[in-house]
Amino acid sequence: MSTTLIYKKTNPMSTAELRSKIDGFLNQVDDNFLKVVHAMLETYVEEKPKEEELTDEQIGAIVAASDHKPMTKAELISEIEEGNAQIDRGEFITIDELEKEMEQW
Numbered sequence: 560m561s562t563t564l565i566y567k568k569t570n571p572m573s574t575a576e577l578r579s580k581i582d583g584f585l586n587q588v589d590d591n592f593l594k595v596v597h598a599m600l601e602t603y604v605e606e607k608p609k610e611e612e613l614t615d616e617q618i619g620a621i622v623a624a625s626d627h628k629p630m631t632k633a634e635l636i637s638e639i640e641e642g643n644a645q646i647d648r649g650e651f652i653t654i655d656e657l658e659k660e661m662e663q664w
Contacts, residue, residue: 572580585593613621630638645651652660 585596588596
């Protein structure tokens with residue numbers, strides 16, 4: 560016996576409409592389901608990275624402080640080839656090694 564999922568395509572709702580619709584659903588569910596939703600939302604909010612929007616001035620300051628210069632296509636290809644050669648020579652660290660190193664920062 561197979562299960563078929565049917566996706567009902569609807570018009571995109573605004574954030575306010577979504578919140579209202581979800582509120583209506585939450586008023587209809589049992590306590591166990593409500594506890595699951597609460598736990599999911601609490602975890603999401605606690606673990607969500609704090610996003611900051613940079614101003615044009617802040618971005619300009621980062622770029623000005625950078626020692627990077629524009630590259631030609633040939634320079635970019637050369638950099639990529641050198642990076643690949645370093646990998647072939649084993650001149651890299653693994654994600655696990657990086658994470659351990661980051662703990663010391």
